[in-house]
Amino acid sequence: MNRTTNGRVFVLGFLGIAAAATIAVLFGLDYASTHHGFGFVADAAAGASLDKKAIEDLATEVKSQFQKSVDAVKAIAEEALGKAKSGETISTDLKEKADAALTKMNALNEQLATLEQKVLEGAKGAQDTPKTMGEMFVGDEKVKSFLAQANPRGRVDFQTKATITSLTTDAAGSVGGAIANTRLPGILALPQRRMTVRDLLSQGQMDGNTLEYVKETGFTNNAGMVAEGGTKPQSDIKMDLVSTSAKVIAHYMKASRQVLSDVPQLQSIINNRLLYGLAYKEESQLLNGDGTGQNLLGVIPQATAYSAPGSLADLNMFDVLRLAMLQAALAEYPATGHVLHPTDWAQMETLKDTQGRYIIGNPQGTTTPTLWGLPVVATQAITVRKFLTGAFKLGAQVFDRWTARVEIATENEDDFIKNLITVLAEERVALAVYRPEAFIYGDLDTALAA
Known part of the structure; x- marks a missing residue:
């Protein structure tokens, strides 16, 4: 089934959800608390700079790993259900094993959702989309200077906020659509030569x-002087x-x-x-x-x-x-x-x-x-x-x-x-x-x- 959360598409098999929920109930875990991403997810987000073919190949590989993780979670869930029916006490080792399996499945699920979203967007590239908080953090000059030290100590302050602009795009902070144009009355004519x-x-x-x-x-x-009787x-x-x-x-x-x-x-x-x-x-x-x-x-x-x-x-x-x-x-x-x-x-x-x-x-x-x-x-x-x-x-x-x-x-x-x-x-x-x-x-x- 498909599930949409915060604008992203997650693809989970029904059995994967059921197994995860079963483990959460049997071991007293909060399923929502296990639903988080890791560095692998950030690596997938970096795929924005890849071409569409590379993203699709990576998504296929991650989907295969995700299916294996779901199978592992199902196996643990079936083992835990068997022990519960027979009245056996579930060991600490099995609980830890279950928690690790859920964490891995959720991380792969998050990565898979990110990659599929990139495919849907057509792999536009990072330059066409607003920068994420992480991208702005690693690109900040103060952060770069701090991390460049041989033995970084102390703290570095990083703050950011959406800048309100007049652009009419869908970028964060854009209010261009709300700005009314100022239209002067009349028509400004070209100059005319004075005809003289x-x-x-x-x-x-x-x-x-x-x-x-x-x-x-x-x-x-x-015309000339003429004498009396003379010819004119x-x-x-x-x-x-x-x-x-x-x-x-x-x-x-x-x-x-x-x-x-x-x-x-x-x-x-x-x-x-x-x-x-x-x-x-x-x-x-x-x-x-x-x-x-x-x-x-x-x-x-x-x-x-x-x-x-x-x-x-x-x-x-x-x-x-x-x-x-x-x-x-x-x-x-x-x-x-x-x-x-x-x-x-x-x-x-x-x-x-x-x-x-x-x-x-x-x-x-x-x-x-x-x-x-x-x-x-x-x-x-x-x-x-x-x-x-x-x-x-x-x-x-x-x-x-x-x-x-x-x-x-x-x-x-x-x-x-x-x-x-x-x-x-x-x-x-x-x-x-x-x-x-x-x-x-x-x-x-x-x-x-x-």
Whole structure:
């Protein structure tokens, strides 16, 4: 029969229990007091580090020894019963023999139960289970030091207790399941770049897909002094028709109807993130679009290359931008702003003179960034060490065919049968660069090396 005590499985034959109980009654022994383990049991516990096959072999061997011990106990019990029936007095020698037999049987029984438990656990290994008191005792540094003495004397103190942890495993002392998580409300969104290039340009609306405008591409001025009755000189002007089209910028996201119903805030976050994505792409296109395919033809590809209209000693970045302003002014398009990468603008703001004083800017100031009286737009849409100076309002205009919009549909693809929602954001814009001479584009390193 099987018997479970303190979580361990003991396998005892019925005759073994009966014989043990018989001996306990005949000899006046406490059967429970004989039910204890010895060093052999501890050796079996150490089998946790063995593999499953080794543990099973050891269990078979111990089971054989245990059966022999049970047979010995039965023989003693039968002998004692025979003497009791005949009225003979049971000798002290037989009592001692019976006590030794019971002790051995119980020790083997304890060892067998330990080994069978190890087999049931799959021989996980000591590293997967909490350490026993004995393992903690022999592993304690104070105990090791005491036992390492040639002639240990005195006493060594060893104390242990279960450490309360927040682990969610079944380890002793774990209270992880009782700890409530702290959940902050809302959703922490990613940072968003501030879009500023569009604000520099003139704004407009268009009705159709195509944008056309007439552009003056040449002017021959022959105006002169004319004598009375003389022939007047003729001047020439050249006009070209420029045509461009509105380009679509779009993207979408999918979400389940359930999550949008359960998290109302998510709808607005998706909308805002999609609109931000449009603005992010638009800013890059307004500056850098190469005009191929569905790309806009941006300002930088059409801008005039920087060419210093004069030379200065000890040229620095401030001087380069001032000369770019002069170049635009000489083309009759006074500049209205500068575009720089944030890295370059930070470098300019932190430049100091020979006495350690900031040339421009004030660490405690809050004024709008300006240089030579013009606003500075710092954006990562322009490459580091590049600059764009120009008459933005006069030189270019952005047209909206479709202003940025968000649309929701439940019948896209197989959304209906999957309870999905498609959220689409798109816009159609066109860019007209009327006067390429109004924009001066250059490289700071190249300009400083000239």
